[in-house]
Amino acid sequence: MSARDDNEGDVDWPDEEERQTITRRLFTYTPHALAAAIPVDRIMVSHPGFKEILSSCDRVFQLSREFSTQQGVVVSGPTGSGKTALIRYFRSSLPSSNLFEVGHGALAVRLSKRPTVGQLVGSLLRQIRYPFPNVNAHTLGVKRNVLIDALKQKGTRLLFVDEAHHLLLQTRMRIRTEDGNHVTDCLRELMDEVPLGLALFGGEDLADLTGVDLHLASRISARHLLQSFEAGSMWHGFVRAFARQSKGFNLDLLAEKAEAARVQKATGGNLRAFKRLVTEAVLIAADDGVTRIGIEHLRTAFDRVYGKHASLGNPYAE
Incomplete structure (x- = not known):
């Protein structure tokens, strides 16, 4: 498996535009x-909109394991408005705590254009260093259970999902994954069973989460819009x-x-x-x-x- 395949869906993998920019600069300067x-x-500049969303994510992070009511936040906005940077900042700035393992308090995945449950589960298993992260139709059920148990043990409190607007395509086209389950079903299961908070970051279409999954929308209360500056x-x-x-x-x-x-x-x-x-x-x-x-x-x-x-x-x- 290539490095690209190994990191499919991971939020820290640079997009194609970033890779081209880095490669060009290495030969130019x-x-x-x-x-x-x-x-x-x-x-990184913590402007008012940035601070507001960080505070909302902090709230979800704090409450996700304390109450039976699920906690979540949706952040939508145009590309380049700072959504991915905010995710990276939140994760890198988490203080040490005995409530979760170092590096596992908040995890993040980046969805592909046509996300599947297997990709989501496999990406999270890689991040928690599970030795057998590959998922197929035959192992999906077992690997989902392994993932839920591992996230419980590691104390994970918040899952960031970048490029979450790709969930809209799945819903509009009534795409079922090859494994027979919607990605949104899996996200709801993680919220309920771990339990953990969910932060969906994506394009402006994501503001109306009811168009993605009504049951998932009912679990997420906070909505934020991160825009370019006038x-x-x-x-x-x-x-x-x-x-x-x-x-x-x-x-x-x-x-x-x-x-x-x-x-x-x-x-x-x-x-x-x-x-x-x-x-x-x-x-x-x-x-x-x-x-x-x-x-x-x-x-x-x-x-x-x-x-x-x-x-x-x-x-x-x-």
Whole structure:
């Protein structure tokens, strides 16, 4: 089995766009530039929407094993708005506790476009280091029971499901998995039997969970929308906070009000697009031998990220 197959559905596996970006940078920039840009790429700004959702996930995490009523949250929003980053931040920032094994308090999976129960169970078994994670139609029932028992023993309290909007396709097309069960049935079983909280993260269509599974929807109360930033004070505050967190490279240019507005125009306020553009500008500036980005670096970065014939037009070429 290939590395790609081994991690099918795991949330930490980079998507195709991210892999292409990483590969291209390895051939384009010097090791010095990469070293300068990596800390910038890892900056995380806890803006108000981010904090609200973190607080909601904290609540589900705390209560999921304490009460008989199931606990869950749905977070929907456009691609690049920070959903996957929030999942990674939550998991990496969990404090140690005697209530769960280290690294197993909150697990996360990324659904494929046509998810199956076998993929879901196999992905979770790999994450808990079960020695025989492969699942087929003959072993599914046994492996589901093994998974439930293992999650109980490890004290898992919360399961993140990224790309959860793929559950909509299963429902709309009335797709039954090859194993004879809906993925949503399995998620409900995990909530009820472990028990654990469920956090579904996905596209904007996911906001109406009743269209996925009415019984699953009844188990999840909290709904949040994570959107791209509009131009204005909230965006300016985010950019300033981002620039302040950059210790090894000067991003003060971005914090200027006019430049914050221009980078919003360049990225549409999308967090992934913003980080991609800024990181590219840092790579270019570092290879120029400076430690401060300028307009010329942003101009070149925009052309490299979007292409010189992008429909938006390069706002830094004005």
